[in-house]
Structure formats: C-alpha cells, structure tokens
Amino acid sequence: MNPSRHNDQTAVPDTRALPPPSAEEQAHSERLACRVREEVAQAGGAIPFSRFMELALYAPGFGYYAAGQHKFGAGGDFVTAPELGPLFARCLARQCRQILEALTGGDILEAGAGSGALAADLLIELESLGYLPLRYAILELSAELRARQAETIKLRAPHLLPRVHWLDAPPASFRGIVLANELLDAMPAVRFRVAPDGIREIYVTWENDRFSWLEKPAEQPVQDRVVPLALVPGYTSEINWHAEAWVRSIADTLQQGVLLLIDYGFPRTEFYHPQRLDGTLMCHYRHRAHADPLILVGLQDITAHVDFTAIAAAGTAAGLRLLGYTSQAAFLIGCGLDQLAAQSDPENTRAHLELTQQIKKLTLPHEMGELYKVIAFGRGVEEPLLGFAVRDRRGRL
Ligand SMILES: C[S@@+](CC[C@H](N)C(=O)[O-])C[C@H]1O[C@@H](n2cnc3c(N)ncnc32)[C@H](O)[C@@H]1O
Numbered sequence: 001m002n003p004s005r006h007n008d009q010t011a012v013p014d015t016r017a018l019p020p021p022s023a024e025e026q027a028h029s030e031r032l033a034c035r036v037r038e039e040v041a042q043a044g045g046a047i048p049f050s051r052f053m054e055l056a057l058y059a060p061g062f063g064y065y066a067a068g069q070h071k072f073g074a075g076g077d078f079v080t081a082p083e084l085g086p087l088f089a090r091c092l093a094r095q096c097r098q099i100l101e102a103l104t105g106g107d108i109l110e111a112g113a114g115s116g117a118l119a120a121d122l123l124i125e126l127e128s129l130g131y132l133p134l135r136y137a138i139l140e141l142s143a144e145l146r147a148r149q150a151e152t153i154k155l156r157a158p159h160l161l162p163r164v165h166w167l168d169a170p171p172a173s174f175r176g177i178v179l180a181n182e183l184l185d186a187m188p189a190v191r192f193r194v195a196p197d198g199i200r201e202i203y204v205t206w207e208n209d210r211f212s213w214l215e216k217p218a219e220q221p222v223q224d225r226v227v228p229l230a231l232v233p234g235y236t237s238e239i240n241w242h243a244e245a246w247v248r249s250i251a252d253t254l255q256q257g258v259l260l261l262i263d264y265g266f267p268r269t270e271f272y273h274p275q276r277l278d279g280t281l282m283c284h285y286r287h288r289a290h291a292d293p294l295i296l297v298g299l300q301d302i303t304a305h306v307d308f309t310a311i312a313a314a315g316t317a318a319g320l321r322l323l324g325y326t327s328q329a330a331f332l333i334g335c336g337l338d339q340l341a342a343q344s345d346p347e348n349t350r351a352h353l354e355l356t357q358q359i360k361k362l363t364l365p366h367e368m369g370e371l372y373k374v375i376a377f378g379r380g381v382e383e384p385l386l387g388f389a390v391r392d393r394r395g396r397l
Pocket of ligand 1: 183186
C-alpha cells in the first residue's frame with residue numbers, strides 16, 4: 001500500500017537519499033527556480049516562506065500543482081483517501097444525501113479536486129442512491145488538474161460529465177454542500193520561529209547557488225497569534241492565514257447548506273504542542289517524506305498540517321454554525337462504513353481484500369483514521385449530521 005501524505009513512516013532523514021529527478025524534471029525545476037529567484041531579487045533579497053510555497057506549488061505553468069507532475073497515486077508522490085478506492089466517496093455520499101434531503105435539493109461544490117477521483121465516485125454513488133445534484137461545481141486553481149479531472153469523470157461516468165462545471169473563484173452565492181479533501185494543507189503557510197528576543201518570520205533567500213532561510217522580525221499579526229502560545233525559544237511552526245481566509249470567503253458565498261472539510265491536523269493545543277518543536281511542514285517526493293521545502297522546487301509537494309481551532313474560529317466568525325468536528329474514522333463509521341463493509345462478499349476474494357485494505361487505511365489510528373479530521377459548518381441546516389453521530393469532538397477545539 002502506498003504511503004499517504006502525512007505518513008512519516010516513509011520519512012527520509014537525509015534528503016541525499018531521495019531518488020534523483022530526470023534531466024527533464026531537473027530542467028523544469030531550474031526554470032521555476034529562476035522565476036522564484038527573480039521575485040526574490042525584486043523583493044530586495046528575500047520573500048516570505050508563504051510566497052515561496054505559493055510559487056513552488058502554484059506558479060502558472062511551473063508550480064507543482066500547475067504543471068504536469070503525476071502527484072497522486074502509485075505513479076506519483078502521495079496517495080489521498082479518494083485515490084485508495086471508492087469507499088471514502090461512498091461514505092461521503094451518505095452524508096451528502098442527508099444534507100441534500102434536508103435542503104430538499106442543492107448543488108455540490110468541490111474545492112481542490114485533485115485527479116477528479118472523488119468527484120467521479122461521489123457522483124456515481126449519489127446516482128445509485130437517487131440523490132444526484134443538478135450541478136457539481138469544481139473550484140480548482142490548476143488548469144492541468146482541471147483537464148485531468150474532466151478525463152477521470154469522462155472515463156468513469158461519462159453520462160454525468162454534463163453536470164460538472166469548473167469555477168475560477170467561489171460563486172457569488174451558493175446553496176448546497178461545499179466539500180474539500182486535503183485542500184487546506186496545500187495552502188501557503190507563514191513560517192515563524194521564536195527567538196530569545198522576539199518572534200521572527202521566516203523568509204527565503206538565494207545564496208551560494210541555493211535557496212536558504214532568512215529571518216526577519218515578525219509583523220504584528222504574527223506576534224499577536226504567537227505570543228499567547230507561550231512557546232519556548234527555538235520553537236518553529238506555521239500559521240495558515242490563507243486557509244482561514246479561504247473558509248471566510250466560502251462562508252460569505254454559502255447562502256444555505258454545509259461546508260465539509262477533511263484534512264490532517266489538530267486542535268490548536270496539539271498543533272503547537274511543546275514537543276512539535278519544528279512545526280508541521282512536510283514534503284513528498286515519489287512516496288518519500290522529508291522536511292526540506294527548499295529543494296526539488298516545483299517537483300515535490302509541500303504541506304503544513306491544519307490548525308482546526310483557527311479554522312473553526314474563521315468559520316464561526318463569518319457567521320456559520322459549527323456542526324461537528326471528529327476523526328476521519330469516526331466520521332466514516334457515522335456515515336455507514338460498517339454497513340457498506342458488511343455488504344462485501346468474502347467469496348469474491350479480490351474485491352473483499354481491496355475493501356478490507358481501504359477500510360484499514362482510512363480508519364486505523366496509525367494510518368489516516370486519527371490524524372485526519374472532519375469539520376463541518378452550516379447555515380440554515382439544523383439537523384445533526386450523520387458523520388458526527390458516533391463521536392463529536394467540538395469541545396476540543
Ligand atoms: C493535495 S491536493 C488534494 C486533491 C484531492 N482533493 C484529493 O484528495 O486527492 C490539493 C488540491 O487543491 C487544489 N488547490 C489548492 N489551493 C486551491 C484553492 N485556493 N482553490 C482551489 N483549489 C486549490 C490543488 O490544485 C489540488 O487539486
């Protein structure tokens with residue numbers, strides 16, 4: 001089984017042990033590095049790490065998500081829940097059905113749809129449940145991924161493709177379900193370090209023919225977030241303002257319905273745990289995880305875990321009601337994972353084995369079951385959501 005995006009069992013302590021990129025990949029990376037270096041020079045010698053991460057992942061035509069890297073699945077760099085098989089989408093479909101029923105209609109908007117696997121499997125399952133939404137919108141930054149998503153849906157459910165359309169920005173107004181799997185962790189994060197004499201924001205500069213770190217005194221908003229955390233000198237971590245702003249912008253468009261976010265992360269007390277001295281930044285390259293985002297520019301994924309306390313605060317401050325927060329395992333069980341598993345025929349050895357593997361990967365505590373969380377917000381939806389019936393941990397946020 002391939003490692004997922006968070007999985008540090010595959011950690012590479014020495015980045016020299018990473019597989020070397022091909023000459024073509026190397027040339028691609030050089031072109032992006034050149035683009036980043038220009039921006040570093042224009043900025044007077046350094047750019048905030050969040051801007052470096054944004055360029056490395058999303059620079060048009062060059063960034064990791066914007067260019068042709070394989071990214072998802074066995075031939076790529078990491079595996080996400082929808083890539084394991086259709087079980088994740090089948091469970092999610094049961095949660096969607098409950099919401100669409102309560103709303104007596106509504107559309108679905110998926111943000112950051114990756115390969116399109118979730119969109120295809122969710123539509124297929126909703127069709128079989130008799131709850132197909134009229135429209136399935138995909139909000140996706142990457143033109144390359146949009147094309148790939150259309151291909152996936154065309155291949156797996158061609159008759160459902162006419163319901164799908166792509167958006168460049170959140171719609172002005174939306175009624176239905178907004179969902180995103182592993183979107184927030186892919187948003188550019190601010191990096192900071194606590195120095196003995198104050199908080200520093202971490203920047204990226206270019207020296208001795210390579211990108212390297214540079215620190216500057218942190219601006220007031222960073223100070224205001226970090227000082228109350230009372231972290232020890234040397235402590236380095238992240239703040240994800242982009243993710244918080246994104247939740248606010250979606251909240252503004254959600255006229256009625258539910259925002260459902262699935263990602264890896266913790267409540268704030270665990271996110272800034274005293275032992276998490278180096279923060280949560282993680283890079284993925286060909287199923288190896290390591291912690292140096294300044295190498296393999298544009299060829300590797302860069303992520304930071306999600307501070308769910310910050311996300312909860314962003315959603316509620318924007319007028320949404322927090323409907324639930326729980327682990328992925330508890331959510332999927334609440335959505336009916338057990339019943340779906342019970343339908344599997346052990347005589348059909350291959351299908352049964354595949355399903356068992358998906359269940360293990362999605363729910364075991366040392367796999368995706370505990371680290372991955374689900375948070376839901378609502379507007380004009382009063383009904384308790386299925387996914388939080390087994391266990392709701394809102395009190396921990
Ligand atoms: C880690 S991938 C997850 C893909 C998919 N949801 C999955 O679970 O396999 C992150 C996705 O979010 C997209 N993305 C990142 N920032 C975005 C934004 N602000 N709006 C829309 N999509 C975004 C990326 O292009 C990519 O498709």
